[in-house]
Amino acid sequence: MLDIDIPDTGSLRGDLIALTEQVAALVTGVRTRAVVRALASGTGLADDELAALARDFFADRFAREQPVFARAAARGELPPGADPKLLLDLIAGAVWVRAVLRNEPVPPGFAAAVVDGVLPGTG
Template identity: 75%
Template sequence: MPDPTVNRRPGRGPRAAEAIFDTTLRHLAERGYARLTIEAVAQESGVNKTTIYRWWPSKPALLRAALIHARVLDIDIPDTGSLRGDLIALTEQITRLLTDGRTEPVARAMTAGTGLPDDELAALTRDFFADRFSREQPVFIRAAARGELPADTDPMLLLDLIAGAVWMRVLLRREPVPPDFARDVVDAVLPR
């Protein structure tokens, strides 16, 4: 589903966009996708629902924008000078997102998408991960230029293995993350 904010000039969004995104994500975490409503988001964000509908004409469009553009879910793409260092830094950021009190419930709610009508939340979750993967591409482009990756390396597989380990440990098994977990995961996955 196209995001109406993507092709807009900077500064041409609702001034309260971040508050709208934060409220949307909180409502997703607290109420689930089925009970998330634009009306409740508007009321709690302090904006008219017409403002939200002007920018995001449906609940899926609003949630997609919140998942992709909310600052609370942002990660910084590292440039440590090595693929190993970059992947450890990414893994640490993923771990923080999945263990932080504000973002962990959002991640947990995102995994509840299957079984909904037309799997709307599952589709939005796929959009979120596709966006993150596209943002992380510089890590692999730089690593290839430095000769750190074999030509047949699948960057998505590497990220799936690394992020999957964090998601499995934190969200599915609900186990604590040891101090060197990011390093250990990257060392187990990175081609030698």
């Protein structure tokens, strides 16, 4: 799987901004852009193979990101019942739509704007 850094900035907002910047780098990177586009379009691999690769990648990434949410919960930054997977889907989805589906640049400050729009109590 792709190596990712799990940030520990001292706040959920800071950690999510750092993760969002990583997602943006992944979907726009010179070495990864073609794979991301193939994944988004469903071309290049058999449907079952592509689905399995995507499922494994995102499950692995979500598992690695759990410490961000455990720390945030311990600091009282997440309301009871908050769904970390939904937060990540909303945040990463904004990046994918902008960069992959619309084929537009991800401007500076985009990660912070997305996180602030999604994070409970900050939007």
